[in-house]
Amino acid sequence: MVKTEVTLCGIALKNPIIPASGTFGFGYEFAELYDINCLGSISVKGTTVSPRFGNRTPRIAETPSGMLNSVGLQNPGADAVVETELPRLAAVFDGPVMANVSGFSVGDFTAACEKLDAAPQVGWLEVNISCPNVHGGGMAFGTSPEAAAEVTRAVRKIAKKPVIVKLSPNVTDIVSVAKAVEDAGADGVSLINTLIGMRIDLRTKKPVLAEKKGGLSGPAVRPVAVRMVYDVYEAVKIPIVGMGGIARAEDVIEMMLAGASAVEVGAANLTDPFACRDIVKDLPAVMERYGIEDLESIIGGAH
Amino acid sequence: MKKVKLTVLSNERLTKDVFEMRLGGDVSAVTRPGGFVDVRLEGYFLRRPISVADREDGSISLIYKTVGDGTRAMSGLGEGAVLDVLTGLGNGYDPDASGDKPLLIGGGVGVPPLFWLCRELVKRGKEPSVILGFNHADEVFLEDRFRALSVPVAVTTADGSRGVRGFVTDAMDDFDYTYFYACGPLPMLRAVAGSSRTDGELSFEERMGCGFGACMGCSVMTKNGPVRVCREGPVLGKEDVIW
Incomplete structure (x- = not known):
C-alpha cells in the first residue's frame, strides 16, 4: 500500500492533486460528475475584490499541445465568493480549499485576501501576482521582485492562513522573484502561471484572441514548468506547488521530483472533466511501477 | 453531461465543405434539441463543440463545416472509428415555449x-x-x-x-x-x-475552451448578467440579449 499523503504549509492533503485556479470554476459543478472529495484540494476561480466580467471574446485559442486563454479574471467578486460560492462548494467538498486572489493594487490584494482569509472553507491563500490577461496590475506585480515582495508583505500582515504566492514565468529570473517573496514572508510559492503567447488567424490575418495575446498552458509548457520548479527548489526553503501541463500521474511524479510538494492540474481539466479524478486513481499504480512507497519522500528527488 | 465512446456509423459529404457524421452508442445524455456535444480528435488539444442535428435511439447526427485542420481531420474519419465525446452539453431550445406556429x-x-x-x-x-x-x-x-x-x-x-x-x-x-x-x-x-x-x-456560437462551464472562455454579457455560452447557453431568449 503506497502513501500518497503530503503536507502543504502544515495542512495535510490525502494526495497532492489540486485542480488549478480558472480551470475548475468553484468546484461544485464537477461534483455533478464525480465525488470531488477524492482531490487533495481545489484552487478556486481567481477572485478580485469587485466583480469582473473579464475580457472580450474570443478568449480561447488552440495551440500545439496546449491552448491560449485571455479570460481576464472573470469572477463574481470576493463578497459573492465568500457568501455564495464557497458555501456551495463546502456542501460537496470536505477539505480545505485554496483561495486564489488577484488585484490591481496592493490595497486590492489585501482587501480581497482579508475577506477570503476569514472564510472557514479556505485553507490557503494563493496570491496571484502573475495573471497575464489584465492590464495595469496582475502580472506587473509578479515581474519585479520588489513589487512581488511588497504585495506579499502586505498580505502576510493581514492573513491568518498560509500565503502561497503564484509566480509568473514571464520573467528573466523567476528565482529572484521566488526569493523575494520568501524573504517577504510567503509560506509557499506556486508556479508556473501561463506563458504569454499569440496566434494569428490566416483567414482574417489578425490575432485569434480579441485581446491579441493570452496565456499558454497545457502539456506544451510542462518542461518549462519542471525546469522552473527545479530552479526555485534550489533557492528557497518554503514549499512549492508545481503546475504547468500536468495531465497524467506520471507528470505529477516528475513535478515532485523537480521539487514540488503538491501540484495543480490546469488545462487538462478543460479537455477532460474527469482528468483530476483519473490522475488520483492512477497515482498508486504509477508509484508502484516506479518503486515509490511514500510520495512525500520523492519531493526534490531529482536534485 | 456524460463522457462516452461513440462509434462512427457514417460520415458523408452534404456539400463542398459540410459533412454529416452519424455516431452510435450511449446517447442517453443527449435530450435537448439545440444542445451540443464536444468531440475529442486525435492530435488536437481542445475538443470540437458541435450541435446535434438529430437524435434517434442509440445514435446522433452531427452536421459540421470543415473550417480548420480539426474539422478537416474529422471529415476524414471512416465508419467504425471510435471517438471520445462529451454528450448532453448546453441548455438547448425549449420546444414547449412556442405557440402553435x-x-x-x-x-x-x-x-x-x-x-x-x-x-x-x-x-x-x-x-x-x-x-x-x-x-x-x-x-x-x-x-x-x-x-x-x-x-x-x-x-x-x-x-x-x-x-x-x-x-x-x-x-x-x-x-x-x-x-x-x-x-x-x-x-x-x-x-x-x-x-x-x-x-x-x-x-449563439463562441470559441470554447472546455464546453462544460469550467473555463469561462465563452462568456457573454446579457441583460441578466454574464452567461457561459456553453452552459447557460448556447440558446438565449430574445429579451436577454445585448446586441
Whole structure:
C-alpha cells in the first residue's frame, strides 16, 4: 500500500492533486460528475475584490499541445465568493480549499485576501501576482521582485492562513522573484502561471484572441514548468506547488521530483472533466511501477 | 453531461465543405434539441463543440463545416472509428415555449440543430415553418429532410441562385408565426431579432475552451448578467440579449 499523503504549509492533503485556479470554476459543478472529495484540494476561480466580467471574446485559442486563454479574471467578486460560492462548494467538498486572489493594487490584494482569509472553507491563500490577461496590475506585480515582495508583505500582515504566492514565468529570473517573496514572508510559492503567447488567424490575418495575446498552458509548457520548479527548489526553503501541463500521474511524479510538494492540474481539466479524478486513481499504480512507497519522500528527488 | 465512446456509423459529404457524421452508442445524455456535444480528435488539444442535428435511439447526427485542420481531420474519419465525446452539453431550445406556429430560422451551419427541433415540434402537434438561408445554391443542405416532415420551407440565398434572393429576414414576413427559433451567424441573429414580431430563442456560437462551464472562455454579457455560452447557453431568449 503506497502513501500518497503530503503536507502543504502544515495542512495535510490525502494526495497532492489540486485542480488549478480558472480551470475548475468553484468546484461544485464537477461534483455533478464525480465525488470531488477524492482531490487533495481545489484552487478556486481567481477572485478580485469587485466583480469582473473579464475580457472580450474570443478568449480561447488552440495551440500545439496546449491552448491560449485571455479570460481576464472573470469572477463574481470576493463578497459573492465568500457568501455564495464557497458555501456551495463546502456542501460537496470536505477539505480545505485554496483561495486564489488577484488585484490591481496592493490595497486590492489585501482587501480581497482579508475577506477570503476569514472564510472557514479556505485553507490557503494563493496570491496571484502573475495573471497575464489584465492590464495595469496582475502580472506587473509578479515581474519585479520588489513589487512581488511588497504585495506579499502586505498580505502576510493581514492573513491568518498560509500565503502561497503564484509566480509568473514571464520573467528573466523567476528565482529572484521566488526569493523575494520568501524573504517577504510567503509560506509557499506556486508556479508556473501561463506563458504569454499569440496566434494569428490566416483567414482574417489578425490575432485569434480579441485581446491579441493570452496565456499558454497545457502539456506544451510542462518542461518549462519542471525546469522552473527545479530552479526555485534550489533557492528557497518554503514549499512549492508545481503546475504547468500536468495531465497524467506520471507528470505529477516528475513535478515532485523537480521539487514540488503538491501540484495543480490546469488545462487538462478543460479537455477532460474527469482528468483530476483519473490522475488520483492512477497515482498508486504509477508509484508502484516506479518503486515509490511514500510520495512525500520523492519531493526534490531529482536534485 | 456524460463522457462516452461513440462509434462512427457514417460520415458523408452534404456539400463542398459540410459533412454529416452519424455516431452510435450511449446517447442517453443527449435530450435537448439545440444542445451540443464536444468531440475529442486525435492530435488536437481542445475538443470540437458541435450541435446535434438529430437524435434517434442509440445514435446522433452531427452536421459540421470543415473550417480548420480539426474539422478537416474529422471529415476524414471512416465508419467504425471510435471517438471520445462529451454528450448532453448546453441548455438547448425549449420546444414547449412556442405557440402553435413557431418559425425556425437557420443560416448556413446554423441550420442543423433546427432539424431535430422541428421534429420535436411536429411531434408536439405544432405547425412549424422553416426558413433556411445560404449564400449560394450549391451550399443548400437539409432542405429535403425538412420538406419530408411536411412543413412549409422557404430557402433564401444571398445571390438569388436559389429561392428568395436576399437574407432570411427577407422571407420572415411571408409567415404568420407565434414564436421563433434561430441559429446562425451573429449578424443574422441580430437581424432576425430586429425583424421579429414575436418573442423567440437564439442560439449563439463562441470559441470554447472546455464546453462544460469550467473555463469561462465563452462568456457573454446579457441583460441578466454574464452567461457561459456553453452552459447557460448556447440558446438565449430574445429579451436577454445585448446586441
